[in-house]
Amino acid sequence: MTMTEIAGVAVERDAEGFLVYPEDWNRVLAEDIARENGIPELTPRHWQVVEFMRERYLETGTAPSIRSLGKESGVPIKELYQLFPKGPAKLAAKIGGIPKPRGCI
Amino acid sequence: MKRIVILGGGTGGTMMANRLRRVYDEDEAAITVVDKDDRHVYQPGLLFVPFGLASADEIVRPRRRQLRSGIDFHVSEIDHVALAKDQVHLVDGSTLPYDVLIVATGVTLRPEETEGLTGPGWRERMFTFYDVPGAEQLARALDAFDGGRLVVNLIDMPIKCPVAPLEFAFLADWYFAERGIRDRVELTYVTPLDGAFTKPIASERLAGLLAEKGVELVTEFAVGEADGEGGRLVSWDEREVPFDLLVTVPLHEGAPYVGRSEGLGDELAFVPTEPHTLQSLARPNVFALGDATNVPISKAGSVTHFEGEALTENVRRFLSGEALEGSYDGHANCFIETGFGKALLIDFNYDTEPLPGRFPNAVGPLPLLRESRLNHLGKLMFQWLYWHALLPGRDIPGISPSMEMSGKERQLEHVSEGGERR
Numbered sequence: 001m002t003m004t005e006i007a008g009v010a011v012e013r014d015a016e017g018f019l020v021y022p023e024d025w026n027r028v029l030a031e032d033i034a035r036e037n038g039i040p041e042l043t044p045r046h047w048q049v050v051e052f053m054r055e056r057y058l059e060t061g062t063a064p065s066i067r068s069l070g071k072e073s074g075v076p077i078k079e080l081y082q083l084f085p086k087g088p089a090k091l092a093a094k095i096g097g098i099p100k101p102r103g104c105i
Numbered sequence: 106m107k108r109i110v111i112l113g114g115g116t117g118g119t120m121m122a123n124r125l126r127r128v129y130d131e132d133e134a135a136i137t138v139v140d141k142d143d144r145h146v147y148q149p150g151l152l153f154v155p156f157g158l159a160s161a162d163e164i165v166r167p168r169r170r171q172l173r174s175g176i177d178f179h180v181s182e183i184d185h186v187a188l189a190k191d192q193v194h195l196v197d198g199s200t201l202p203y204d205v206l207i208v209a210t211g212v213t214l215r216p217e218e219t220e221g222l223t224g225p226g227w228r229e230r231m232f233t234f235y236d237v238p239g240a241e242q243l244a245r246a247l248d249a250f251d252g253g254r255l256v257v258n259l260i261d262m263p264i265k266c267p268v269a270p271l272e273f274a275f276l277a278d279w280y281f282a283e284r285g286i287r288d289r290v291e292l293t294y295v296t297p298l299d300g301a302f303t304k305p306i307a308s309e310r311l312a313g314l315l316a317e318k319g320v321e322l323v324t325e326f327a328v329g330e331a332d333g334e335g336g337r338l339v340s341w342d343e344r345e346v347p348f349d350l351l352v353t354v355p356l357h358e359g360a361p362y363v364g365r366s367e368g369l370g371d372e373l374a375f376v377p378t379e380p381h382t383l384q385s386l387a388r389p390n391v392f393a394l395g396d397a398t399n400v401p402i403s404k405a406g407s408v409t410h411f412e413g414e415a416l417t418e419n420v421r422r423f424l425s426g427e428a429l430e431g432s433y434d435g436h437a438n439c440f441i442e443t444g445f446g447k448a449l450l451i452d453f454n455y456d457t458e459p460l461p462g463r464f465p466n467a468v469g470p471l472p473l474l475r476e477s478r479l480n481h482l483g484k485l486m487f488q489w490l491y492w493h494a495l496l497p498g499r500d501i502p503g504i505s506p507s508m509e510m511s512g513k514e515r516q517l518e519h520v521s522e523g524g525e526r527r
Contacts (some may be wrong), residue, residue: 066327067261067356071372078329081341086325 018093018100022057025097033095038085042095046083049073053089054096063093063101107134107424110193110203112183113360114140114168116148116496117395117409118209124417124498126173134424137177137201139193143168146237147491148265149406149484152272152442154240155247155352156280161237164488171496183210186366188388205420208376208385208393210363212265212404216355219260219331226333231351234273235265246350247280252289253349257320258338260328261297264354265396265404268451270294271301271311272442273352278318279444292320295338295346297327304458307451310474314443328353357404359397375399380455382429383416390423392416402435402455410495411436411506417498436508438464440484448480449473454508462513465503473513 003010011029012020017036019025030050034042042050052073057063066089070077080088089101109125111118122138129136150164169178182196186206193201214235216222222231232243257274264270274294281287294301294315300308301315301322315322329341331351338346358364359374368387370376377386378398385391394416395409402408411433418431435455440448450471451459463469471480494501 065262068372077341081327081329085342 014100016094016100019097022054022098025054029097030095033097037091037094039083039091039095043083045075045079046092046095049075049080049083049088049092050096053092054098057093057096057098063089063098065089065101106132107204108202109134109136109205109207109420110201111136111138111207111209112186112193112362113209113211113395113397114138114145114172114178115209115211115395116406117211117397117412118207119145119168119171119496120410120413120498121207121209121394121416121420122176123171123173123496124413125420126176127498128417128421131175135177136175137179138168138172139179139181139183139195139201140168141180141182143178143180145171147488149491150488151234151237151240152269152276154237155234155243155273156276157244157248161241165237166492171492173497183360183362184365185362186369186391188366188368188391191390204390205424206388206391207416207420208363208369208391208397209395209409210360211396212357213360213374214355215358216353218356218358219328221333222260222331222353222355224331224333226336229333230336230349231331231333231353233353233355235269235354243352247277250290250350252286254291254293254336254347255350255352256293256295256338256346256348257352258295258326258328259297259354260356262303263404264357266406266439267303267403268311268439268441270296270352270354271315274315274320275318275444276442277352278320287319292318293323293346293348294320295323295326295328297325299324304453306461307459307474310449310461311441314449314476318444357396363397371399380435381415381432382419383412383431383433384419384423384429392420392423400435403437403439405437405439406491406495407438408436410501411438413498414500414506434507436506438504440480440487442481442484443476446481447476447478448484449476450480450483452508452513457508457510457513460513460515464512465505466509466511469512 011024084091111122144165145168147164150159153159184194184196186193228242234240234243257270259270281290301312302308326340328338330339336348363370363374376393376398378393380400385393394412396404415431415433419429438452442448453459461474464471464473
């Protein structure tokens with residue numbers, strides 16, 4: 001785990017860049033993490049996914065999978081891959097300041 | 106008289122019915138098992154059918170005959186569970202009231218959820234071995250296959266027995282070598298994961314085995330479309346993998362009635378379940394085990410088996426008004442068939458990933474995460490244990506429901522959760 005400064009604030013992140021404490025998160029921080037990961041600007045469609053992820057995590061304690069996102073976030077899977085290239089669930093979680101989806105076992 | 110209703114007469118439902126029948130006399134509790142048919146499939150055997158190493162009639166037996174006397178077996182589709190009324194409504198019109206409900210209806214394959222997969226070419230050049238008809242059709246297709254690109258794929262997690270598609274790739278390498286045409290077959294393993302398997306140390310070993318056997322590994326490939334006419338898999342991010350023959354594991358969901366039962370399941374019809382007590386989050390008198398739950402461990406028969414002891418204890422405690430103390434640790438144990446008469450063995454739980462070493466303890470005899478003939482024999486012997494020890498609800502000698510650290514080699518090198526070595 002490392003302390004890094006994003007948006008002028010020191011936050012603790014894990015080796016892959018996920019926030020260690022979801023309560024450190026704010027929208028400016030999200031924009032910064034997005035830029036670090038090759039997304040120059042968060043559009044309203046990005047925010048729809050990021051906010052859905054974050055709410056779901058705070059409600060249930062787990063981040064939704066890509067299939068759940070496709071079924072419930074209002075953004076179809078194809079578009080999720082366009083918005084968050086490579087791994088939408090992983091990247092949206094990172095931007096949303098929640099732990100990496102536990103994924104699959 | 107307590108009423109225990111068990112939905113599903115597969116591995117978990119059968120084992121739980123038999124275990125609970127031993128706990129309660131017939132005048133203390135009525136036990137009813139519901140399933141849509143009377144065919145109990147030994148699912149690990151499905152892997153062998155495509156290669157002609159097992160036939161369907163060797164791996165299917167009547168469900169009813171696996172249940173002890175004094176258990177009522179009811180054949181019907183389930184319409185829905187009315188949680189608020191403690192009742193199960195069946196499609197045949199009957200209603201089953203319960204004091205305790207156990208959900209053990211496993212998963213349902215959903216190939217139609219992937220665009221194109223059930224279109225042209227389905228069951229002609231695109232197959233799954235995850236059900237009996239599919240495994241039999243694939244046996245005929247493999248027999249007729251005399252060269253070209255064979256792609257082994259899983260669409261997305263979670264799937265039953267996450268090692269099975271890897272085993273399929275290993276056995277395909279052996280099968281074509283036996284037939285003398287291995288050099289005419291291009292084998293490719295296509296996975297949405299970032300490695301061959303979900304857990305880092307095992308993933309690395311299994312990726313090594315794929316490479317040794319000349320199987321190309323394509324990772325982070327999330328299938329958006331299966332094009333049977335064009336013979337290609339297309340990922341959501343628009344990459345393509347061509348195939349002449351596709352062996353895929355379709356998307357999984359919980360049983361359809363779970364989705365029709367208000368409050369019982371999540372958006373994929375899995376039952377949210379407390380991972381240690383196996384009590385559902387829906388209602389205190391509803392429990393779940395095996396593939397039907399959302400607990401964070403592999404969907405596998407061994408998991409279901411190891412869950413049995415804790416769940417039996419908790420059902421007993423619940424019915425007598427005591428606090429739940431039975432605790433499942435996420436123990437899973439899988440043989441991984443690697444071809445040429447050998448297999449690996451992995452043993453893990455919620456907290457400990459599969460490690461090398463020996464099983465069941467430091468003196469063995471079975472090596473962990475290493476190929477051996479003994480593991481292969483273990484895998485073959487397991488079929489007998491399944492019908493004669495696991496389903497009747499007996500413990501298997503020498504194998505504890507909780508995972509043992511004894512025999513496992515702890516890894517000094519730190520491995521991050523995501524599978525990347527630092």
